[in-house]
Each structure stands twice: as structure tokens, then as C-alpha cells.
Amino acid sequence: VRREARGTTPATPAGWFGVGVNTTASPEVTPSLSEPASARRRALRALAAGVCLLVVRPAKAAPEELAAALHETFGGRSITPGKVTLELPKLAENGAVVPVTVTVDSPMTEREHVKSIHLFAEKNPLPRILEVRLGPYNGRARVASRIRIADSQQITAVAVLSDDTLWSAAVQVEVTVTGCGT
């Protein structure tokens, strides 16, 4: 009785929900399961993975397009990582509506403030997401919005400061349901 309980309980959730894709668990499970059932399960899982790969890989803008967009917007000026905080969920369940917040470390005074913030996507059909213009009258360099993310990728925020220096932050976002086509 004890062996049966050990064998079957972990097998059910792993099999049905496809959570335990770790192959290390299968040898433990096999004795209490009939051989064909587990083989079929493994085959189905492999097939499902294959189908996902085929479906979720449409042609997308390459990172070169991001580089081109950055060059077009900022010329050849150098962009330094820092001063910018880009808040995005690590895992976005719905790529069609992803909350984003950009905060720039700036006193927002007449002498020292943020002039603009630019958001870029590496693998969306178009690299540009949005641009906002700010000034000392904002008091606080923080902006939030909701954006579309087509595929798991890196999102980049670039801030232009009043001294014309460029600062950036990048965040990798994993997307479960694509934001393209929605």
C-alpha cells in the first residue's frame, strides 16, 4: 500500500498538468505505472512542445532593427546603463496588456531634469513602443503605462537628461500569451 501511494500521487499532477517535465522523476514513477501509458505521455508531451515551438515562432523584428531605431533616435550618442529603473513583470501572462513603470533618478529641477523617456522592444513587429516628454514641471520623473509585448524578449528604456546624456535600463520579460494579434 505504501509503495502504491508513493508511486501514484506525484505521477498524477505531473502527468495531467505537465508541470514535472523533469525526467529524473520518471524512474521512480515507472514501477507502479504501466510502461505504455508513461511512454505515450512522454510522446504527447514532446509533441505538445513541438507544436508550441512551431506556433509561437512567427517572424519578428530582429535586434538589428532595435539597434537601427536607437541609432535613428539618438544618432551615434552613447547610452550608459544606469539612473533608469524599468519595472515590468518578469512573467507576463497576457502580452497584450503589460503594465510598465519607468522611474529616472533625477531631481527634476530647472538645471537637472529628464527631457524624455523612450521605450523599445527587441522583438515586437516595430521596435518603438512609446516616447514621453517631461520637464522640471513634472516634479517627479516617473511614468507608467500599459504596453504590448509580442514575445519573450528584452524591453529597453532610454532617458534623455537635460545635459543631453543618455541613460538606460533593460528588462527581460517572459510572455505566455503573445501580445501580437491582440
Next chain:
Amino acid sequence: MSKLGNARVRVPERAKRGEVIEIRAMIEHPMESGFRLNNVGKPIPREIVQSFSCEYGGREIFRATLHPAVSTNPYFLFYTVATASGELLFTWKDDRGGQATHTARLEVTEP
């Protein structure tokens, strides 16, 4: 016909002079990206809100340029320093020449 729908704006009713206030603005709009296909496989033409701006006391304090990667019903949160009592004017423009505006009143008290 412009697809710009109802606007929802949140501005505090009053603030002390010099206080940094939070502003939220959203407008109903499908933000049709131009990358979607209809039921017969033809692309649905792009129709998006192109720009959003906010003027406070006649001066522009926020401007956003939107691309198709901004979600349906575009939403923005930003801040401004309360300087004087007055009106905030919010303007959205779409790529079909449509425009929508919304105003909000802010009372500024002495600190």
C-alpha cells in the same frame, strides 16, 4: 468615425502649492495595431491613438507619442508640481484626424 471613446482622468481636486500630484488618464480606443488579420486573412488597417498631451495652466506638462505597441485603451500615469489653481486640459489625437479632449480643475491652496 474616430474610435476615440470615453476618457477617464484622475486629478486630485486640491493640492498645496509645490506639492507633486499624481495624474492618471485613460481613453477608450481599440489601438488597432495593423498586424492583426480579419476572419478572411486580410490585415485589419492600423488605427491608433498617435499622441496624448496634458496642458496645465496653458503650458504643456506631458506629451506621449504612441506606437502600435501601446495597449488597447491607452493609459498614462505621470506627475506634476501644483503651482496655481487652474484647468488641466487632456488631448488625445488618433491617426484619422480625430481628437478628444477632457478637462479637470485643480484648486491649489497655500501651504
